[in-house]
Structures are given as structure tokens and as C-alpha cells.
Amino acid sequence: xxxxxxxxxxxxxxxxxxxxxxxxxxxxxxxxxxxxxxxxxxxxxxxxxxxxxxxxxxxxxxxxxxxxxxxxxxxxxxxxxxxxxxxxxxxxxxxxxxxxxxxxxxxxxxxxxxxxxxxxxxxxxxxxxxxxxxxxxxxxxxxxxxxxxxxxxxxxxxxxxxxxxxxxxxxxxxxxxxxxxxxxxxxxxxxxxxxxxxxxxxxxxxxxxxxxxxxxxxxxxxxxxxxxxxxxxxxxxxxxxxxxxxxxxxxxxxxxxxxxxxxxxxxxxxxxxxxxxxxxxxxxxxxxxxxxxxxxxxxxxxxxxxxxxxxxxxxxxxxxxxxxxx
Ligand SMILES: NC(=O)c1ccc[n+]([C@@H]2O[C@H](COP(=O)([O-])OP(=O)(O)OC[C@H]3O[C@@H](n4cnc5c(N)ncnc54)[C@H](O)[C@@H]3O)[C@@H](O)[C@H]2O)c1
Numbered sequence: 001x002x003x004x005x006x007x008x009x010x011x012x013x014x015x016x017x018x019x020x021x022x023x024x025x026x027x028x029x030x031x032x033x034x035x036x037x038x039x040x041x042x043x044x045x046x047x048x049x050x051x052x053x054x055x056x057x058x059x060x061x062x063x064x065x066x067x068x069x070x071x072x073x074x075x076x077x078x079x080x081x082x083x084x085x086x087x088x089x090x091x092x093x094x095x096x097x098x099x100x101x102x103x104x105x106x107x108x109x110x111x112x113x114x115x116x117x118x119x120x121x122x123x124x125x126x127x128x129x130x131x132x133x134x135x136x137x138x139x140x141x142x143x144x145x146x147x148x149x150x151x152x153x154x155x156x157x158x159x160x161x162x163x164x165x166x167x168x169x170x171x172x173x174x175x176x177x178x179x180x181x182x183x184x185x186x187x188x189x190x191x192x193x194x195x196x197x198x199x200x201x202x203x204x205x206x207x208x209x210x211x212x213x214x215x216x217x218x219x220x221x222x223x224x225x226x227x228x229x230x231x232x233x234x235x236x237x238x239x240x241x242x243x244x245x246x247x248x249x250x251x252x253x254x255x256x257x258x259x260x261x262x263x264x265x266x267x268x269x270x271x272x273x274x275x276x277x278x279x280x281x282x283x284x285x286x287x288x289x290x291x292x293x294x295x296x297x298x299x300x301x302x303x304x305x306x307x308x309x310x311x312x313x314x315x316x317x318x319x320x321x322x323x324x325x326x
Contacts, residue, residue, distance in 0.1 A: 004177075005219045005278050010297040013281070013289060017268035026113035027064050027271075028105065030096050030161055031057045031125025055239045056189070056263050057124040058082060063264035064120075064271075065089055096125045096157030106164045117172045120271050121165040122187045123158045126207075128241050133202045154207035162186060162214060166225065173226040181226025183274045187267065188215055190233035190280060195298055208233070212280060216299065219278030220315070228277035230270050232293075234263050235284050258285030262292025269293070 058078075065086045079091030090112045094105040109118050132146030165186045173181040193201065194208035211231050218229040235258045236250055251257070263283045270276050283293045301307040 004223050007278075007300040007302065009302075010295040011269075011273075011276055011279050011281070013266075013269060013291055013294045015269070017265065017272040019268050019272045022064075022119075022271060024114070025119035026109060026115070026117060027120040027122065028109050028118060028165075029057050029060045029064070029122045029124055030094070030102075030105075030157070031055070055241075056234060056237060056260055057122075059260035059264040060122050060124060060267050061089060062086065063268055096123075096160060097152045099160055102157075102160045102164055106168055110168065117182070118165070118168050118184070119182065120185050120187070121161060122189070122267065123161040123165075124187075124189050125153060125157055125161075126189055126241070127153045128201070128204050131201050131203050134200050148203065150203040150207055154204070155210050158188060158211065158214065162188070162218065166218075166222075166227070169227045170225040175224045177224045178226075184225070184227040185271060185277075186218070186222070186227065186229045187270060188229065188231045190231045192233060192235050192282070194231070194233045194280070195282075195296070212299065215278065215280065222277065228274070230276060230278065231280035232263060232266050232270070233280055233282050234258055235282065237263065237283070256285055256287040258283045258292060262286075265291060266293035 061082060065088055076091075076093050079093065083089050083091040090108070092105050092108050094101045096102055106118065110116055127150055129147070129150050131150070132144075132148075137143045165184075169184040173184065188211040190211040191204070191208040192198070193205045194212055198205045211233075215229050215231050222229050236247070236255060237258050237260055238247055239260070242250075247257075262285055266281050266283050270279075270281070278299060279295050280299055281293050282288075282296050286292055288294065301311075
């Protein structure tokens, strides 16, 4: 079980993930063609990690397949294909912006789990769109109400996932902060846009910075219910999130992409180590890290005593035991 949040420096990402104890656990991946990972099926955990997965969610699913996965995604055709291909997975059609659909996703995951428990939830569903907030309407046009679907999927959808994850973790584990609680975790998906300046995309950037905000809040309280929360922020990875032309442009200016496998290895590193709480990891690709991902140590201010002092006052004024838990 985790202790309350304390800063202990960056996570060593050169260590191999220890995953054997994940055997038999159930996980949910949204937007992976959402995946519930179910019991161990006598498969080598990494044997299903393949190059060229259809999206990062699918890569997470393949990495987790040996422990049983539920996939939540609106793309039924692809989801069913994965379910049929990979033993131990179940596809559930789910639009993360619809509360009832996410409620059902979690219920189905519980039913699918041999233990009736969910151990890990990866809130991966996310979209990128041309940004109405940025785009100029024209000299002779009145500004129209902007399309905020990026906010709906990336923030609202993730908050629903976070709420349901906490609900199930508390129901399974209680909220007493006791040593015998099972390890559970929530993984949020950021982006380079969660910490870099990304012009022309205020909604997407805002939605990805929000993942770090949600993590900062939850990392202080998750230990009450034996849980932890972390962020994976991928650099450019060739998926369907941008058009081929967009990716061609990125490539043409010399940017080196990360691979889906870098992201799935990062996920296994987080899930496999109960001590990892409150960190965000950059899936950098091999250009910046031998394993394809690293902890940029962005989430604390070890060299800024003023911010640390202000944070202490913040904790005094917003205690973690808010009486929220029964
Ligand atoms: N690929 C990249 O370069 C990159 C970089 C940084 C962050 N990310 C993040 O990684 C995550 C996965 O993106 P990807 O690159 O695999 O993109 P992708 O477009 O290939 O996959 C996104 C998945 O989310 C699903 N999805 C979309 N709307 C949904 C909804 N309302 N409910 C449920 N599922 C929904 C899609 O069906 C798809 O399966 C996203 O959160 C994205 O912001 C991607």
C-alpha cells in the first residue's frame, strides 16, 4: 500500500518493469478499443507487444493482455477484432463522454474479472481537432460558438473515468489507508502538450495540462484507498490522432517519433511498481532515453524552497482527510 504522497526524486526509468505480480489482475483501457485485461492466459507478457499498433490504447492493451483487459472505445469493428485476436480481453463499446456508458464499462469489467476486482485503469481516450479557440473567424464574420469536443473527450471523459476508478477502488479496498489493501492505480494520458508550448492548440494543450492538475490533486488522497495516480505524456507517435499529412510535416522538419512500444513499456513500469505515485513520464522515444521513456521530474520543485513552503500551507488549508470517504 502507498503512503501519503512524498517526493522522493525522479523514478529510475532504466530499470526493467517487474510485471510478474500483475498476473491475474484486471485493467481497463479507454480508447484502446477500451480494454479490460483479465486473468493471466499463460502468455508471456511482452509477446503481444507489436509494432504498428492501431493507436496507443491498443499498444497498452497488447502489453497488458497477459493480465486480462477490458477495452472501452466507440470503434466497435476494431475493438471486436482485438477481442477475438487476444485471449483475455473484452471489448465494450463506450463513448467516454457519456456517463452511463462508462458506468456500464466498469460494471462489465467487474463482471469480466475473475476476482470481481479492477486493478488498473488507463484513461487513454483522447482526440485532437483543429482548434476553434485559435482559429480567426474572419474580418466580416461574427465569432461562432466554438466546438469544445476536445474538452469533452479529453477532460470530461477522463474525469468520469477517474471518478469511476476511485469508486471501484474504494468499494474494493475500503478507505482506511491500511497496509493490506491491494495495489490499484489510475494512469492519465498527457502529451508533450502537457508541459511544452504548442501553438495553435489551446484546447488540446489545456486538456493535457489538465491531466497533470488532476494527478496533482489525486496523488495526495489516493493512498487512502490503496491507490496511486500517474501521467504518461507521449511525444509524437504515429497513430490516427493526426492526419498523415500532419505527421509527414512533423517528420520533414527532423522530429524523431516515439514508438507505441515505448509507451507500453512505460505503462508496465508504472503498473509494476507500487511505489510509483504522482509522477509524469515523457514517452520520448530513443532520442532522449534508452528505454524510450523517462521521468522529467516536473511535478515537484525540489530546488524552489518558496513553492515548497507555499505547498505546505496549501496542504494545511486543504487537508487530505476531507471526510469524503466512508
Ligand atoms: N499519438 C501521439 O502523437 C500522441 C501524443 C501525445 C498524446 N497522445 C494521447 O494518447 C492518447 C491516445 O491517442 P492515439 O495517438 O492513440 O490516437 P488515436 O486517434 O489513434 O486513438 C484514440 C482512440 O481514442 C478513441 N476515442 C476517441 N473518442 C473517444 C470517445 N469519446 N470515447 C472513447 N474512446 C474514444 C478512438 O476511437 C481511438 O481508439 C490520447 O489521449 C492522445 O491525446 C497521443
